Amino acid sequence: xxxxxxxxxxxxxxIRYLATGNSFTSLHYEYLLEISxxxxxxxxxxxxxxxxxxxxxxxxxxxxxxxANPSNAGSxxxxxxxxxxxxxxxxxxxxxxxxxTPRSS
Numbered sequence: 001x002x003x004x005x006x007x008x009x010x011x012x013x014x015i016r017y018l019a020t021g022n023s024f025t026s027l028h029y030e031y032l033l034e035i036s037x038x039x040x041x042x043x044x045x046x047x048x049x050x051x052x053x054x055x056x057x058x059x060x061x062x063x064x065x066x067x068a069n070p071s072n073a074g075s076x077x078x079x080x081x082x083x084x085x086x087x088x089x090x091x092x093x094x095x096x097x098x099x100x101t102p103r104s105s
Contacts, residue, residue, distance in 0.1 A: 005033065005037060005041065009031065009033075010041050012031070013027055013031055013033065013038060013041055014041060014042065014045055016030070016031075017038075017042065024038045024039060040057045043057045043058070043093055043094055044056060044057050046093075046094035046095070047093070047094040049094075050094055051094075057093070058091050058092055058093050058094075059091070059092050060089060060090065060091050061089070061090050062087050062088060062089045062090070063087070063088050064079060064081075064085040064086075064087060064088075065085055065086055065087070065088045066083050066084065066085055067084050067085060067086055068084065069084045070084070
């Protein structure tokens, strides 16, 4: 596991980004943080301002979607409500933008 970013450093990165408009690549070299970490700090701040949920970077929801019985699937796609389904997941950020979720193999 990677070391967590302390609140003081998160605040420093956020203030530097807002004050200078530096790119995430520039902030990566200044603070020795991964670009994905810097991006999640910004998203977490936006989400907190809108929802007051701390340390969140998005919201996930899912729904069972009815499908026809796939051939040779057995009961793999059968649920307790007695129909065949797949699960459709959605992930949104602080601006309610829907993001692609990676498929698991």
